[in-house]
Amino acid sequence: MARENLMKGTTSQEDQWMVQNQCFRLYDIVYRLPPHAQSIKFEVLRENHIEYLTESLKQLGRNFCVLDANRPWLCYWIIQSIALLGDCVDDKLENGFIDFLSRCQDQDGGYGGGPGQMPHLATTYAAVNALITVGGQNSLSSINREKLYDFLLRMKVASGGFRMHDGGEVDVRACYTAISVASVLNILDDRLIQNVGDYIVRFTEDIHVATFYSCQTYEGGIAGEPFSEAHGGHTFCGLAAMVLINEADRLNLPGLLNWVVFRQGIEGGFQGRTNKLVDGCYSFWQGAVAAIIQRLHVTVNKQLGLPDTFELGCSTESGNESSDNDGEEVSEGSSSPADISEPTKGVQQGFLSLKRQYFCCNGLNNGYDFIKRPTGMKPLFNSMALQQYILLCTQEEAGFRDKPGKRRDHYHTCYVLSGLSVCQHCNERDADSPPLSRDVMGPYSNMVEPVHPLHNIVLDKYYEAQMFFARA
Numbered sequence: 213m214a215r216e217n218l219m220k221g222t223t224s225q226e227d228q229w230m231v232q233n234q235c236f237r238l239y240d241i242v243y244r245l246p247p248h249a250q251s252i253k254f255e256v257l258r259e260n261h262i263e264y265l266t267e268s269l270k271q272l273g274r275n276f277c278v279l280d281a282n283r284p285w286l287c288y289w290i291i292q293s294i295a296l297l298g299d300c301v302d303d304k305l306e307n308g309f310i311d312f313l314s315r316c317q318d319q320d321g322g323y324g325g326g327p328g329q330m331p332h333l334a335t336t337y338a339a340v341n342a343l344i345t346v347g348g349q350n351s352l353s354s355i356n357r358e359k360l361y362d363f364l365l366r367m368k369v370a371s372g373g374f375r376m377h378d379g380g381e382v383d384v385r386a387c388y389t390a391i392s393v394a395s396v397l398n399i400l401d402d403r404l405i406q407n408v409g410d411y412i413v414r415f416t417e418d419i420h421v422a423t424f425y426s427c428q429t430y431e432g433g434i435a436g437e438p439f440s441e442a443h444g445g446h447t448f449c450g451l452a453a454m455v456l457i458n459e460a461d462r463l464n465l466p467g468l469l470n471w472v473v474f475r476q477g478i479e480g481g482f483q484g485r486t487n488k489l490v491d492g493c494y495s496f497w498q499g500a501v502a503a504i505i506q507r508l509h510v511t512v513n514k515q516l517g518l519p520d521t522f523e524l525g526c527s528t529e530s531g532n533e534s535s536d537n538d539g540e541e542v543s544e545g546s547s548s549p550a551d552i553s554e555p556t557k558g559v560q561q562g563f564l565s566l567k568r569q570y571f572c573c574n575g576l577n578n579g580y581d582f583i584k585r586p587t588g589m590k591p592l593f594n595s596m597a598l599q600q601y602i603l604l605c606t607q608e609e610a611g612f613r614d615k616p617g618k619r620r621d622h623y624h625t626c627y628v629l630s631g632l633s634v635c636q637h638c639n640e641r642d643a644d645s646p647p648l649s650r651d652v653m654g655p656y657s658n659m660v661e662p663v664h665p666l667h668n669i670v671l672d673k674y675y676e677a678q679m680f681f682a683r684a
């Protein structure tokens with residue numbers, strides 16, 4: 213019965229109970245263990261994950277029959293997961309990786325799902341994010357930005373939106389992937405931006421036609437296209453695109469905030485849409501939406517008629533019972549907060565001086581300005597509950613999954629780890645500051661790298677790309 217409903221795409225109360233029971237059984241098992249065993253259960257099994265991911269990357273070079281049109285995605289999910297875990301790949305794998313993605317690059321710009329395949333916005337986004345995550349001269353200079361710009365313009369449609377590929381569908385994903393890629397490569401300009409905001413949130417005054425045909429729905433979340441259902445994946449895409457074009461104030465942000473906070477279930481995880489099951493990948497799609505809104509506090513307060521300084525959000529003061537210090541003292545074997553911030557600071561200072569010297573061929577860098585803005589709100593979701601869901605219900609011996617009963621995969625490994633990063637880092641006002649140990653569930657060594665929430669790229673790699681493309 214439950215299985216049939218899942219296949220039909222509907223969710224009965226029975227399905228919800230089934231998942232909740234499995235999650236609670238897991239919590240129960242862990243909480244009844246002695247304290248020593250509990251800390252083991254709450255550990256990110258870093259080495260196992262890295263081994264699984266590195267082995268998977270080696271397989272990418274071999275013959276493919278599954279996900280053949282999604283190979284840049286596999287590259288991105290794997291390399292992003294490795295980077296989040298604070299590791300990188302050896303030179304041989306790295307060169308093979310850059311060479312493979314170069315072969316996916318179309319001579320007229322953009323990346324296809326594999327060598328010789330038609331360029332597509334989704335695989336272009338994946339390839340660009342993957343190459344930025346690898347970083348370094350060879351990787352970054354392999355992206356043909358001039359041709360990529362031509363490809364993006366070719367995908368632009370009169371309504372302001374973008375097509376996913378020649379003759380393909382127009383939706384919010386296409387708007388986001390085009391704008392994200394253009395922004396991160398420093399090729400975003402007014403021609404690309406024109407009317408994108410109108411595609412995402414367009415209201416009409418004419419009550420005889422339709423009063424409301426925005427992608428932001430009556431629920432407050434964002435749908436893939438007008439008249440569809442609000443969904444976490446599209447909400448992330450719509451919000452991030454609106455921030456990158458500096459038009460987030462056109463969204464109903466209190467409505468969006470209200471929608472996203474109610475998507476966190478009692479299991480601790482997020483669901484993608486109303487009345488559906490929680491799923492580990494929404495730890496990022498929904499978690500990042502909440503984290504992005506934290507940096508839009510002035511606009512949220514304005515829309516609510518509150519003073520600029522008013523602070524919404526939940527306090528996690530008593531969150532992690534295993535750590536009661538103020539972040540000075542960390543568990544044995546983990547890096548100290550000071551160690552972690554040093555390289556970031558170096559890159560940041562370098563970028564700031566470069567920005568003064570060369571930056572802004574077009575004056576638009578909303579993604580950078582956004583991440584440098586302090587958060588003016590406390591976290592908008594229960595970060596500890598989500599970390600518990602991630603560590604207890606989605607983590608396998610190696611890799612992560614949607615929920616108990618499902619199998620691990622690279623997509624979930626990437627987005628669960630990205631969500632874990634959002635959880636651990638959302639308490640800091642400044643994106644470059646390391647979290648306090650009380651904000652990291654389990655030992656402090658569980659900490660993963662911070663990401664830029666608009667692009668889902670590890671922050672240091674984002675800064676490196678910004679420096680590189682500011683000069684280029």
Ligand SMILES: CC(C)=CCC/C(C)=C/CC/C(C)=C/COP(=O)(O)OP(=O)(O)O
Nearest residue numbers: 334385389443445446449484485488489491
């Ligand atoms: C950058 C980029 C291309 C982002 C894509 C965003 C994204 C994940 C969109 C999800 C699309 C969608 C309708 C999933 C529904 O899945 P479902 O019905 O299987 O799941 P559900 O039951 O959780 O809704």
Ligand SMILES: [Zn+2]
Nearest residue numbers: 491492493614
């Ligand atoms: Zn999922």
